[in-house]
Amino acid sequence: MTKIVQVAALTAAFIGLGTIGHSEDRITKLPPLPEFESAGQEPAMASLGKMLYFDARLSGDGSTSCAECHSPEFGFGDGAELSRGYPSSKHWRNSQTIVNSAFIQNGLHWDASVPSLLHQVPGAMGTPFAHNINAALAEERLRQVPEYVEMFQDIWDKPPELETIALAIAAYERTLISADSPFDRFLSGDIAALSQPAARGLQIFAGKGNCVDCHNGSLATDEEFHNTTVPRNPELFTDPERQITYRTAMRGFNVPAEMYMSFERDPGRYAVTLDEKDLGAFRTPPLRYLKYTAPYMHNGILYTLEEVVEFYDNGGTEDVFGTKSPLIKPLGLTDTEKADLVAFLESMSGTEITVEAPDLPVYGLPSTALATNTDEIAPITSTTANAVGQSGISSSSIGLAIVSGGDLQLNQTEVAGRYIVVGEGETLGQIARREYGEVLKYLEIYQANKDVIPDPNRLTPGTRLLIP
Ligand code: HEC
Ligand code: HEC
Incomplete structure (x- = not known):
């Protein structure tokens, strides 16, 4: 078959005339943006x-x-x-x-x-x-x-x-x-926009791969919840700070402690519904722009689209929660079919959106x-x-701190502790008396703040001093 004929046949299949049963089992163009209260502004x-x-x-x-x-x-x-x-x-x-x-x-x-x-x-x-x-x-x-x-x-x-x-x-x-991908052009009728491998990949996506069962509609998502049995990310269970954050969040969702303490998996949608059928289920994600958004899945455990395809081809992994979607099963894809499916997924990404960080007032x-x-x-x-x-995006050096009741949240450039701001005409001795009830403590304050005190006899108003 020539390329054009093959792709045309595919298009027909894909828009629901051929192998694919229901109209919702396909991907469509992006709709207009939903309404927004902007009053023309x-x-x-x-x-x-x-x-x-x-x-x-x-x-x-x-x-x-x-x-x-x-x-x-x-x-x-x-x-x-x-x-x-x-x-x-x-x-x-x-x-x-x-x-x-x-x-x-x-x-x-x-x-x-x-x-x-x-x-x-x-x-x-x-x-x-x-x-x-x-x-x-x-x-x-x-x-x-x-x-x-x-x-x-x-x-x-x-x-x-x-x-x-x-x-x-x-x-x-x-x-x-993002709506300018080769696949978007294909959906708009430019049937040559997909490469041969991508066109074959679409066939797998919509057929042997069963992908379209969940990845359908204009965003390639049914916006439903499925447990695809994505492997655990060990870091979540070995890094104490992640564990603390995770447990705090789960408690906030009213997830029973025995659940988040015993399952070494994110319970996903279950945290929202507390319905056991949702254990390990996540919202099907959209598939446009994947080229720029690695790593993949709710815990970033898969690094490449090849790994994602391999994951699906294996029929997922262990069903820890007993809620695995029946749609996830071994696919038996050949190496060429896997490569074609990756080519199709790549064809759903358009040009990269570049944005300069703005100057801030x-x-x-x-x-x-x-x-x-x-x-x-x-x-x-x-x-x-x-x-x-x-x-813009790397702001670790700014000198901002919220001071509330002497309890500070600080950035990395400052030592944790309590800070005060020098008032007009204040001396180290006065500060020491106020803070410690003891003038001689001024030496300790000076030692701790030497870097910002050029002249200990004349403090600059507005200087922030660590009170050791
Ligand atoms: C049972 C529904 C279902 C089927 C079938 C399915 N997916 Fe998914 N897909 C999901 C869900 C749910 C996730 C998110 C899972 C998670 O993070 O735990 C996902 C995640 C992905 C991601 C990662 C996206 C991101 O932003 O991280 C890709 C890529 C993907 N699927 C492609 C495919 C392909 C290709 C197929 C067919 C071989 C397929 N899916 C079949 C539901 C499904
Ligand atoms: C510390 C990192 C962090 C910051 C800061 C942050 N986000 Fe997020 N954002 C996340 C994570 C992680 C998720 C996924 C959370 C989840 O699934 O529970 C997310 C999810 C989202 C989503 C959902 C996307 C989707 O398709 O469902 C939107 C939208 C979003 N963030 C916008 C924002 C905006 C706007 C801000 C600033 C006001 C912001 N985020 C600040 C980490 C962050």
Whole structure:
């Protein structure tokens, strides 16, 4: 058969005229984006949202922006098997791509526990495993930045609020769309857009491989839950910080302790429904943009598409929970068929979406005007805020700390402990008397802060001092 004839026959088969029974058992073009409450302001909202997406100030200790875990460099995931989490926690799942997430209707995250993009933003901000910041602090951080205040005012006629922060970020996420793959061109009628191997791979996807049973519809997902028996990721069970994070999260979901203590597997959707049939089940993920989003699966345990195909060809692995989908069974694919299936999966990825981290605005208040007592928020200086903006996704060097009741959350550049900010005209002796009731303790304070005290007789107001 010539290429054209073969592919044309395939197209006919694929659009439901031939071997494939039901109309839902196929993949269709991406639909228009779902409705969004933007009152005609969506572009302005998206450009504000892009800045917020890259701004680490929207995290408790100023270390973690959305882009840290959903970076353009890693297909809007983070390239790791398991996500890093907020400092001092380590996430128990793989950081998903957010490309095309705007189209997902029946719940976001691997377990579909989050209803929509608008719910997801406050969720990510509030959770101690991602941004670890509450609404009041997030709003306050942005209200200290005149440029942000102006942008929020222009769009909503109000200063920054959690709800509008979420709207802006969601509007930005709606711009991250991939629909220009060879397979998309094929779906639009360009039957020559698929290479020969990819065209054969499509046949396997829709036939011998049974992939289309679950990977169907416009996103190549039925948005249902299946236990495909993905192997465990040992790191989740050997790294104490991951275990702590995981157990805390499971407890938050009301999963019984005997469950998360005994099964060395993520219970997946079960955590949401507490229905045993959902043990080990995850939402079928979309398949566009895979080329840039390795490693794969909810725990990043499979590194390449070849490994994914091998996994399915073996019929999955051990059925620990006794909930394995009957659709997962050995396929008996030949080496050529496996290669063709990989070629087809690759044909579902279009060009890489490249995004430069935006320049971020700086705080408007002079640093000395802020936080002379330990119940306020210590300042980020304009230089440090700008450094976050420029580096975009690697913000480990910024000098921000939340000071609350003397209990500090710090970044790596500072030693853990209690800090104070030097007030106008304050001397080391006065600080020592105030902090310790003992003037001679000034020496200890000096020793601990030598690097930031050029002249111990004349402290610079606004300097942050560690109180040893
Ligand atoms: C510390 C890392 C981290 C940070 C920070 C983070 N995320 Fe995520 N994100 C994840 C992980 C991990 C998942 C998967 C969670 C799960 O399945 O339980 C996820 C899932 C998502 C999803 C679901 C995608 C889908 O298709 O279902 C969206 C959307 C998302 N994040 C957006 C954001 C936004 C917006 C921000 C910033 C407000 C953000 N994330 C901050 C790690 C992070
Ligand atoms: C029973 C439904 C089902 C069938 C059949 C199925 N999948 Fe999946 N697929 C899933 C689910 C669910 C996941 C996520 C599993 C997890 O993370 O634990 C997944 C994950 C994937 C991923 C990883 C995506 C990512 O972003 O990490 C790829 C690639 C994939 N499947 C391709 C295929 C191919 C190719 C076939 C056919 C050989 C196939 N699937 C058959 C349900 C299915």
